[in-house]
Structure formats: C-alpha cells, structure tokens
Amino acid sequence: MSHLGLIRGLKDIEEIEKVPWTDRIKEKNTVELIENGARTNPEATAISFLESGDSFESPMRIAFKDLMGRIRQTANMLYDLGIGPKDVVSYVLPNLPQTHYVLWGAEAAGIANPINPLLEPAAIRDICVSVQTRVLVCLGETEGNDIWEKVNAIRKEIPTLKFVVQVMGSTDKAENIIGFDEMLESYPSDQYIFTRPIKPEDIASIYHTGGTTGTPKLAMRTHCNEVIMAYDLRIMAGFNTGSTLLCGLPLFHCNGTIVTGLAPFAAGGQVVMLSPMGYRDPSIIKNFFKIVEKFQAESFSAVPTILSSLLELPIGDADISSLKYVICGAAPLSQELFRRIESRTGMKILEGYGLTEGAVASAFNPKDGERKVGSVGIRMPYQSVKIAILDENGNYIREGKCGEIGAVTIKGPNVFNGYLEESHNQGVWMPDGSFSTGDLGRIDEDGYLWLTGRKKELIIRGGHNIDPAAIEEPLFQMPNVRQVAAVGRPDPYAGEVPVAYVEMADGVDMDENQIMQWARENIGERAAVPKEVIIIPSMPLTPVGKIFKPALRWDATRRVYEKELKQLDGIAEILRIDVVEDNSHGIKVTISVEPAADHGMDTIKQRINELLSKYTVFYEIEKAS
Missing domain, CATH: 3.40.50.12780 (ANL, N-terminal domain)
Incomplete structure (x- = not known):
C-alpha cells in the first residue's frame, strides 16, 4: 500500500x-x-x-x-x-x-x-x-x-x-x-x-x-x-x-x-x-x-x-x-x-x-x-x-x-x-x-x-423544493443555538410547509418568537422561512449521533392533526395520536378516540375524515379499548 x-x-x-x-x-x-x-x-x-x-x-x-x-x-x-x-x-x-x-x-x-x-x-x-x-x-x-x-x-x-x-x-x-x-x-x-x-x-x-x-x-x-x-x-x-x-x-x-x-x-x-x-x-x-x-x-x-x-x-x-x-x-x-x-x-x-x-x-x-x-x-x-x-x-x-x-x-x-x-x-x-x-x-x-438532502428530507412546498440547510444554516448562526433541524409539516394547501426544531444552549432563556424574528431577518428565501419554531430540550439522535429527522417529522405531523381534531365539537375525546414509520405509506397516523355519549364511531369517523380531508398523510381511526 x-x-x-x-x-x-x-x-x-x-x-x-x-x-x-x-x-x-x-x-x-x-x-x-x-x-x-x-x-x-x-x-x-x-x-x-x-x-x-x-x-x-x-x-x-x-x-x-x-x-x-x-x-x-x-x-x-x-x-x-x-x-x-x-x-x-x-x-x-x-x-x-x-x-x-x-x-x-x-x-x-x-x-x-x-x-x-x-x-x-x-x-x-x-x-x-x-x-x-x-x-x-x-x-x-x-x-x-x-x-x-x-x-x-x-x-x-x-x-x-x-x-x-x-x-x-x-x-x-x-x-x-x-x-x-x-x-x-x-x-x-x-x-x-x-x-x-x-x-x-x-x-x-x-x-x-x-x-x-x-x-x-x-x-x-x-x-x-x-x-x-x-x-x-x-x-x-x-x-x-x-x-x-x-x-x-x-x-x-x-x-x-x-x-x-x-x-x-x-x-x-x-x-x-x-x-x-x-x-x-x-x-x-x-x-x-x-x-x-x-x-x-x-x-x-x-x-x-x-x-x-x-x-x-x-x-x-x-x-x-x-x-x-x-x-x-x-x-x-x-x-x-x-x-x-x-x-x-x-x-x-x-x-x-x-x-x-x-x-x-x-x-x-x-x-x-x-x-x-x-x-x-x-x-x-x-x-x-x-x-x-x-x-x-x-x-x-x-x-x-x-x-x-x-x-x-x-x-x-x-x-x-x-x-x-x-x-x-x-x-x-x-x-x-x-x-x-x-x-x-x-x-x-x-x-x-454538494448534498441537497434526501428525497424524504427535501421540503416540497407547493411544488417548490426547499433545502433544509437554507433554514438550518441561518438559525444556527443565532447566538446560543446549539442544534437546528428543519422538516416539512403537513399543510392542507401547500402539501407541506417548513418548521424548525431548535435546541438551545443550557440556561438560555429565549422564546420561539425571538427565533422566528431572526429567521425572518436572516433566511434569504421567503418560502423557506419556517411557519413555526419549536424549542425542544434535546434533539432525537440516532445511535451514531446524527439528528433523527423522521422523529421530528412525526412530531410535526402529530401536532397538526391534534390541532385539527380539537374541532370535534364534543362528539369524541382524542386519547392518543401515534405517528410511526410505515413500509407502505411512509408515515402512518393512528388516531385513538373515545366517543362521547350518544355518538357512534361512524359519525365520529365521518367528522374526522372531513377535518383531515386535505392532508396527504395516511391515517387510521380506532376506538379506544
């Protein structure tokens, strides 16, 4: 050699x-x-x-x-x-x-x-x-x-x-x-x-x-x-x-x-x-x-x-x-x-x-x-x-x-x-x-x-491809930001929109609004400015130490579906929303519901389908056991 x-x-x-x-x-x-x-x-x-x-x-x-x-x-x-x-x-x-x-x-x-x-x-x-x-x-x-x-x-x-x-x-x-x-x-x-x-x-x-x-x-x-x-x-x-x-x-x-x-x-x-x-x-x-x-x-x-x-x-x-x-x-x-x-x-x-x-x-x-x-x-x-x-x-x-x-x-x-x-x-x-x-x-x-992401990591907003690095780089330059990860969140109109997960340095008191303001001022591409900033205590990591973005995509999806399903108007209580990797659908959401009195599962499923009809993420509805 x-x-x-x-x-x-x-x-x-x-x-x-x-x-x-x-x-x-x-x-x-x-x-x-x-x-x-x-x-x-x-x-x-x-x-x-x-x-x-x-x-x-x-x-x-x-x-x-x-x-x-x-x-x-x-x-x-x-x-x-x-x-x-x-x-x-x-x-x-x-x-x-x-x-x-x-x-x-x-x-x-x-x-x-x-x-x-x-x-x-x-x-x-x-x-x-x-x-x-x-x-x-x-x-x-x-x-x-x-x-x-x-x-x-x-x-x-x-x-x-x-x-x-x-x-x-x-x-x-x-x-x-x-x-x-x-x-x-x-x-x-x-x-x-x-x-x-x-x-x-x-x-x-x-x-x-x-x-x-x-x-x-x-x-x-x-x-x-x-x-x-x-x-x-x-x-x-x-x-x-x-x-x-x-x-x-x-x-x-x-x-x-x-x-x-x-x-x-x-x-x-x-x-x-x-x-x-x-x-x-x-x-x-x-x-x-x-x-x-x-x-x-x-x-x-x-x-x-x-x-x-x-x-x-x-x-x-x-x-x-x-x-x-x-x-x-x-x-x-x-x-x-x-x-x-x-x-x-x-x-x-x-x-x-x-x-x-x-x-x-x-x-x-x-x-x-x-x-x-x-x-x-x-x-x-x-x-x-x-x-x-x-x-x-x-x-x-x-x-x-x-x-x-x-x-x-x-x-x-x-x-x-x-x-x-x-x-x-x-x-x-x-x-x-x-x-x-x-x-x-x-x-x-x-x-x-030059890597521009994985097919699954690219954020595609209304047909426009957004490289997560276009969001992560400017946010990382913000003082006291330790880790940043940008992922796509399901959106009823654009298919998905970018959101940013941020881990701050220990002991730093900063809220999402301050980070969002920095994002607006420092991210060069308007479409790449995240719709939401979410501060988390620590990033999910793979055993090798790489940020595990699928977990963040799952979390972003769960948050969207939780927000939408608050509109169930008292006909059911959402007990749990689980988002996991799925070999057939990529991501699968399981919605576990407890019907209110005098409301059957058929009525509840129909209402959930109405609320989630514009989203592309696959979901299943089950009655809580």
Whole structure:
C-alpha cells in the first residue's frame, strides 16, 4: 500500500488511478490487511482502551502482536464452534478490545454481523433470524448494562443459533453458553487451526442499515469492499504508521469499525478507544482535550452533534497541537459550525460522504487542497460518484449535468453487491451498475459533491423544493443555538410547509418568537422561512449521533392533526395520536378516540375524515379499548 502523498484535487486522484487498483493493492482480505499492518512494528501499541474519560491516564494498552494473537484465537474458537466461510457470527457488544477480536476473528473464520446494542430485543432477534446467525457474541451480565438481558430473552427464538458466547461472562454447557475470555486461552495465538483461502469476493460482513421496522435492511460487503476502503481512507485522511486516532463512534457501525479500526490497523497506527460507550460517555467529552494531549492524537472521526458539544468545552491548558484533522460525516455540517471549530482548535475538518453500502466513504474533501465548506468533497480513488436524473417513479433518464441536482449514485470496488433481502434490491441499481444512494446532490465544475438532502428530507412546498440547510444554516448562526433541524409539516394547501426544531444552549432563556424574528431577518428565501419554531430540550439522535429527522417529522405531523381534531365539537375525546414509520405509506397516523355519549364511531369517523380531508398523510381511526 503506497502512494500516501498530497491530495489536492481530482488530478491527484486521477494520477493514483493510472496504476490499476489490482496492481496497487495486494491484500486479498481484511485478515491479510491487519496482519501486514501488525508486521510494521509488532511491539507498537495498536489499541489503547480507556475504561472511562476519567481514567485516561491509565489506559489498557494492546500491542499489535497481541491484537493479532487475540484475533487468531477468536477465529480458532469460532471455527471450533462450527463456523465456516458462509456462517454468520453476530455480535451485540459495546466498544471493547474484545469487539475488535470478535469482528476480525469472525471475518477470518466466517462472516461478521455487528448489531446495535441499543436495539430492542425483537429487532435484534429479527436481524439474527434474517442472517441465520450460528454464533451470537454478547456482553455478559454486567452492572448498568442490559445487553445480556436482551439476548437471553430472544436467544431461543433464533432457529439457526448453536452457541451464545459471553464476553465477561461464564460458561454454561447445558445451555450452550460459552465464556469468551476463559475459552479463548485454550486456543493458539500464533497460528490458525484451520485453512481457509479467503477470496476478495467472499462476504466479510453483514451490517444492518436504514430503519429498524419491517424486514431488516442488511448490506452484504465483501473482503474486497473493505480492503479497498481501508486503502482509500489512508490516502484521503493521511493515516500513516505511528498515527494515533481516537475512536468514539460505535463498533456496530462501519464508521467506527473501518475509519477508526481497519484503516489505522492496516497502516500500523494506534486506535484510542474512548470507553465502552464512546462519545455517549459524558466523561469522555469532559476530558476530550486532555485525552488528545495525553495520546498526541492526530485525528478523530465524529458527526456534527459531537463537534457541537466540543465547541462548548473549554480547551484550558491542554496542548492539542497534535490534532491535524477531524473526519466528519453522517450529516451535512453547518458552515458556521465548521468555521467555529477550525478557528478554535486549529485542525482541519475533512468533511466526507458515504454509506454502509459503499463500505463507509465515497467522497472526501482533499486534505491538502481546497476544502469547500458545505460540500462533502471529491470522489475517492477508484470510485465513481455521479448524479442521475430520475423520473417520478425512480427510473433512470440520464446523467446529470454540472451543477444539476439529482440522485447521487456510487460505483466502484468498494460498493457492495446488494442487500440480503432481495426486496430491498429493487429500484436501487442504475443501468450502468451504479448504486442509487437515496441522497440528492449536485457536482460542481471542480468535481466537488454538494448534498441537497434526501428525497424524504427535501421540503416540497407547493411544488417548490426547499433545502433544509437554507433554514438550518441561518438559525444556527443565532447566538446560543446549539442544534437546528428543519422538516416539512403537513399543510392542507401547500402539501407541506417548513418548521424548525431548535435546541438551545443550557440556561438560555429565549422564546420561539425571538427565533422566528431572526429567521425572518436572516433566511434569504421567503418560502423557506419556517411557519413555526419549536424549542425542544434535546434533539432525537440516532445511535451514531446524527439528528433523527423522521422523529421530528412525526412530531410535526402529530401536532397538526391534534390541532385539527380539537374541532370535534364534543362528539369524541382524542386519547392518543401515534405517528410511526410505515413500509407502505411512509408515515402512518393512528388516531385513538373515545366517543362521547350518544355518538357512534361512524359519525365520529365521518367528522374526522372531513377535518383531515386535505392532508396527504395516511391515517387510521380506532376506538379506544
């Protein structure tokens, strides 16, 4: 893996591509990749693990030779438990060194399936059933953690499951439960007890992505996908032997596992694991800049919400001069937040773009060239990023012109071959084999990609497309505003109108009228001025830390329907209005009513239908039980 020079723009990418990737990248799988990184300096620290942010002075250190030893032992154990190349090992774990042993050991023996520990038991079960899990690795019964409770509740509902392996747990042979830590020691660390030639096209991992309702959306990635991605990340983010990265994103998500896992390991770099909870641990954020100084960290990966938290954290006397880059993705970064972070810390923000289906990243702002604030950068080596113009049914019409907004498509050796469930593969592949990401964007004359939202995030007011960023950027510049999210609210005349949800800094006394006045004065597009501002104590977030806009759309819909149904004139009491994601209708509203005396449900339904007739959001009416 060579060519880790300057990346100033597309010309440097094209120069790299003069050598085919098959000639440049010799490793055929992730196992070879980590082994080669470990050989760079076997005694060097691969992982520094912090129990919490308060214990950063005394980390657990794991050398590369020990990391590889543990991965081999884990692979040997899994092989002994019956795992072969096509068998799936699922894991439900926080961020622990053992999580890396399990992930890469599973990819060596079979197929790894990381699962979000925050999911409800039924969702965990559904994923395991879909991938046909044979071994499920989870955290044992530990204080302050409910992972074992969840797994224990559903383990007998997974027909293919042969063994449950407990990290920090004990063995119960009668129940086919294995204690990971005690069992591991019985396997050799210097060699594999099985022979498996892992081909580039072999499935390495299956990650769940998208919503968690209905059939799980499971992306199958090959060893080639992940090896290529590690190479691209090293080039674009400047990971080198001896580099130190901080890992605070979860290891069930490919940002955590690849950006702050496989890529630095392949380079012989150190990963500092910021506690089992990562950035969700308040003590990590509190001590963040001290941790940077302690480990002389060069970079870290984060989402905008994390950067917002760090902006309010005093640097004090911490020396953070080692920081070169922060890799930011998952959501478009506010220009104002970009400016504030860079001016305060002196590091460069490398805003990028990618998704699980592309092994994590497809575009990056060049580390040595122009970083266009608000864009997500140029395509990465050996990848194609294009704009497709689609018709209203999602059918391909043509490639987008320079600056034209359309569907973002990706193609390359990093892009997966499809979802496990065939129904999810319908309508996502373009005629040239590109994958349609579901995001909307444009590419400028210099090859920089600008995201304009997802199809579902664009606010369409009377046929006029409003980019949420046109609302969010000006509001974020208002003093004491911590987070902003603009979504569409159902409207009887325009279809939908924009509303803004705002989270204020702690202790700030400000009302919606003040924010609305700022919006009128600072939002350049009249149609984009929100119809309403709603102050909330905290934004709903995904487990990765991205603002979960569907929850805000649901809340906005609920508020509209509640207001309309106040006109029921005493014929019924509305007990509850639930708004949820729905596979058939996108959003579904369930209205639970209690009829007043002498009024039947037919009369009530007729009146509700009259009140809601101009709205397009699907609803059902039920009598309260």
